[in-house]
Each structure stands twice: as structure tokens, then as C-alpha cells.
Amino acid sequence: MAANKMKAIKVSKLGSPEVMTLEEMDRPVPKPGQVLVKIKAAGVNPVDVYVREGHFGSYTLPMGMGGDAAGVIAEVPAGESRFKVGDRVFTCEGADPLTGAYAEYALVPVRNVFPLPDVLSFSQGAALGIPYLTALRCLMIKANAKPNETVLVHGASGAVGLAACQIASAWKMQVFGTAGTEEGLKLIRDNGAATVFDHHDKNHKKNLMDATGGKGFDVILEMLANENLGTDIEVVAEFGRIVIIGSRGEAKCSPVYMMGKEAMCVGVLLMKSTDEEWKRIGDELVKGINEGWVRPIIDQEFPLNQAAEAHKAVMQHTGGSKGKIVLIP
Template structure:
């Protein structure tokens, strides 16, 4: 049997458990596609799985749910995908084999065409970030074009995706970042007003900028630090969607009651087939229109996966787009 290089962790732990080994190349079954991976996306959820945050998993365990590459094999009877196609994939946490590898099995429903206008690294930055942003905005927040949006921590991959798509819909987008480079980046990607969340007065500045109405929708990347602020800044009937958190959050529930604010979490794998169809179609629409423009922060070779995980963990203060592995 043919072999391939892949990362398979033997137990939970820190980034040091990410080791490249030689494993058997998988063969697609009906409903599956084998993709030769050219670039794999590294997402915060990968670090949670690696550390055991999401509970028991079978070992050895492959990581990675985002990737882009070339179709290497399809199961008999598959007519819509052919060998040689440029594609990107998105499985979310819980992939069939993991995309931190030279080849990966992915379900047919999770394979999308990658246009020549995007690089493989950009393709690896599409799935989880953009579909999470779209599920947050469309399914969870039920956003409308005229509404105000605060992306709290906007310079990471999901935040930039949200800025791009929301601004293309006509939403009034406000974004925060922790560095001057990050502020310039989110402004260039659709945020009409930007604020440095390391400025001790940034909350007051946000309040003055949005006015008495408050924010109709808030996407929150670090809820343990910011949820209390979000509840205060939200409009009446405001919707806060929690996309990321690194610990316990403290906030005053009275502000939720007084303004009837809704706080919802989002986790892409919980999407129904219909939701998957809706957000997938919107993503393809954005790619074709040019509104979707993935931003790559850093690229690491497969052997440097531990460093890539460290970079993702450190991203909370100064994100500048997506981190990917190249093969």
C-alpha cells in the first residue's frame, strides 16, 4: 500500500505532540473524495482538540478540517468531482482523517471548487473561518443589511471574513484589533470604523461612535474578556454571537434583561444540512463576486505544525489573518 506523511497524535498535550509520521494513504469509499493536500488551515479549534478540551477521542488522531489541494481519487459512481480538480474542503472539527497530511479523505458534500484566482493557501483559509462567520451572521444573528455590526477581535481569519461579507451586504461594520497593523488590515477589509482594544478608553470611543442605539449584532472572539462589554454596548434586541473564548466570562445579566439581548454560541459542526447549503451557497457567491478575499498571516511547513499551533494560541492579541501549513 502507498504511504504518506501525516501528523497523527498519540495522546492529548501541548504543541509538542504534533509529530510527522509515515502512515498508509487512505482510499475513498462512496460519498468520499481523496484530496492531495497542498495547504491545510490551522484553526483555534485544532488547538482545543489537541489539548483534550473537547473530551475523549480515538488515537492515533489526525487533526485539521480545512484544506485546499487537488482531487487525487474519487469513489466509483461520483460524477460531479473528477481527478485533477482544484478544490477546497471544510469538515470542521472531527474530520475523517485530518488535513495535516499529504492526502486526506473528505466527504463529497465538503468539497468545493477552488477558482484559479485563489492560491491553495487562500483556499485553505476559506472553510471554517468564512462558514463560521456566515453561520454567525445569517443563522445565529439573522443580520440585516442596514444594521450595525461590531466584530470584537476582527483581525483574525473569522473576523476578517465577517468584515468582508457584512460590508458587502451593506451593514455598518465596526472592528477592533490590538495592533496598528491589525487596525489597517480590518479597515482595508470592510470595517468602516476601527478601534484598538488595547486603548484603555476604547469602550467609551465605541459607545460614542455607535451612538445611543448600540450595536445590533456583535461577533465576539474572546468572550471571557469582552462579554460584559458586549452586553453593555448591544442595542435593544441586540444579538451577540460567541465565536471564541479562553475561560470564564463575567457580566451583569441586568443589561441583557433591560435590552432583551440574546447571547448565542456558534459551532460549525452543529449546522444542519439546510444551514450548510445556505452558508455554502453564500460563500461561493462571495468568492465569485470577489468580496471574499482570504488573508494569509503565516505559512509553516508540515514539520513546523507545533510552531503553527503556538502562533494560533498567541494570536489573541495581534491576529493578522489565517495561519496555514504548506505541503
């Protein structure tokens, strides 16, 4: 392959995982405000699935896929002083839609690029962006979580859930987590959840309330609202906050529970972050890496040409998540 060429996953029509194809394209050149990153690992997130299926509006096709990645700076435009060629970095969102992050190289706005300490591998770096920044935005900004409050991470064994357990534990919250397998339960316990629950248990709702002495949870982070929101509304505490991170359909619930408790329910989408929010959560993430309480867990690694298989793995949430799925160019 010529030096000015690269391979990237492209989507020419929205739909099933098979619409993603590996194609050759010209290697792009960064403009002011951008850097070119040589990708060593790309993170695969549920939001990527939603985009590929067309749930977030219209898109200009063909387009690249993904926004999270880790690698090294390959090229910087004249006048860029924040990064230099060879720097280890991780990225979150913002990858040029022509390349995406599922690629050998990606154009990324400097705003969305962060230094990657040597203590983390490139695969771990690719697991940082959306999972950790989403968890941070949920806890810091949407829920305004505080030390000693109770937090239930509903579906905690995936990448965002594990990030939330680590963060909340570091912030001295009382962390409760759910998973659907013994392996998942052990994983969330090892990553900061003091109390864990099997969400397949027929007494799940009662178990949750009993664990809080009938008070309910101050904060609930919900990964699959179409299945769990009805339960969340019943087990949230008075003046509690439910933050919806993921959903794959309609939810059945009784809002009267929210009224009686004056509880709140809000959705979150990382791409809606303001510049101020982006800086706050970015600074906190780098702090967590340096202090050692950010520890990304990798579940599976797929080669770039198996992007469709990686998406299928992300979608199989009922089998029990065990961390992050990444692509290796």
C-alpha cells in the same frame, strides 16, 4: 517513500502543541461518498487547538488534525460524478479523523468539498472553510443580520474576523471592528470596517458607545468572550444579538444588561450545522468568491513538520492577529 504511503500529523495523547508528530501511514482509499484530496495547503484554526487540548470531549487516539484544506482531487470512487481527478477544491471540516487535513492526502466527504476557483491560491483556499463558513453562519443564521444594521466584530484582525468584515460590508451593514495593533487596525479597515477601535484603549467601552450615538450595536461577533463578554453585554443595542465565536476561559458579566434590552447571546460551533444550513452558507461562500468580495488574507505559512509552531502562533492572539495561518505539506 512508497507510492501508497503518505505523511500526516498525528496526535497520540491530548495536550501541548508538542503532542503533534509527523508520521508515515498508508495512503487511504476513498469509499462511496468520499474523495481523496492531495493537500496543497491546510488551514490552522483555533478550534484545532481546542481539539488538541481536549476541550470538546473524548477522542479515539491516535488521530489526525485539522479539517480545512485546499488541493486537487487525487482519487474518486466509482459512481462519483460531482468531482473528477485533477479538480481544484477546498474542504471544510469532515476530514477522516485518521488522516485529518494536516497531511499530504486526506479523505473528505463530498458534502464538505467545494470547487476552488483559479482566482484564489491554494493557501487562500485553505483559509476559506472554518473562517468564512463560521462568519456566514453567525451573520446569516445565528444573528439574522440585515443591511444597514450595525455590527461590531470584536477581535477582527484574525481569519474569522476579517471574513466577517468582508461579508458584512458586502451585505451593506455598518461595520465596526477592533484590533490590538496599528497593523491590525489598518488590515480590518482595508477589509470592510468603516470604523475601527484599539481594544487596548482605556476608554474602549466609551469609544464603542460614542460611535453608535449611545444606541449600541445590533450585532456583535465575539472572538474572545472570556475577556470581552462583559463589555459586549453593555454595548449591545436593544434587541441586539451577541454571537460567541471564541473563548479561552470563564467570563465575568452582568446579565441584567441583557434583560433590560431583551438582547440575546448565543454560541456557535460550525460542526453543529445542519445539512440545510451547510448548503446555505456553502452556496453563499461560493457566490462571494465568484463576485469578488471573499478575499482571504494569509498571515503565515509553515511547513507541515512545524505544526506545533503553527499552533503556538494561533494561540498568541494578544500579539495581534493578521489573517490566516496555513501549513504546506
